[in-house]
Amino acid sequence: MIREACINDIPQIQRVRNAVKENTLSDPGLVTDMDCEEFITQRGKGWVYEMSGRVVGFSIADLREYNIWALFVLPEFEKKGVGKQLHDVMLDWYFMQTAQTVWLGTAPGTRAEAFYRKAGWEECGTHGKGEIRFEMTIAKWSLVKRR
Template sequence: MIREARSEDIPQIQIVRNSVKENTLSDPNLVTDKDCEEFLFKRGKGWIYEIDNQIVGFSIVDLKEHNIWYVFLDPGFEKQGIGRKLHNIMLDWYFEQTEETVWLGTSPNTRAENFYRKSGWKEVGVHGKGEIKFEMTYNNWKNK
């Protein structure tokens, strides 16, 4: 059910990205298929969770900027442990590549904020347009 993302997955990844109810893009055209391709194959790596040939969630990490680019689920598949599995495989891979601290930003007062707090991420400030900036260190992840 979890596998590495491939280029042919990008259209379904975009559908999932734009189906979320929280952390929505102000303009869906801000993240292009070319952006996805760059982050999946040049800057980092991604994974998808598939059920009956339908992508219901994905995660993408950026090794260049040491950033979690995305972890998103189709809203109909939340609260089933899929996000946790995608998160964990992504961080396991990331910390096999580097010991650099990884960061992410997410909107405050969201399920994502709670998810990251429960997953051991540490709030370190503000990012972008009022997002909470979280970090995960190599040691915190390996000692979880």
């Protein structure tokens, strides 16, 4: 169900990204197909969760900026373990590539905020326009994985 994302997945990745109810883009044109291609082929790697040929979630890690660029799941597949599985595969890969602390930003008061807290991410300030900045160290990830 989870596999590495490829360029042919970008249209479905974009559909998932634009279907979410939280952390929506003010302008869907802000994240282009070229951006997605660069992140999954040059800057890092991406994964898709596929069911019957349909991408229902995806995640993308960025090794240049040491951050999680994206982790999104179609609303009808939330709370079914899709996001957690994508998250874990992505962080396992990330920390096999580097020991550098990884960070991400998400809006406060969202399910995403609760998800990252439960997954062991530590709040360390703000990012962008009022987003919460979370970080995960390799040491913390290895402890979280043992639970």
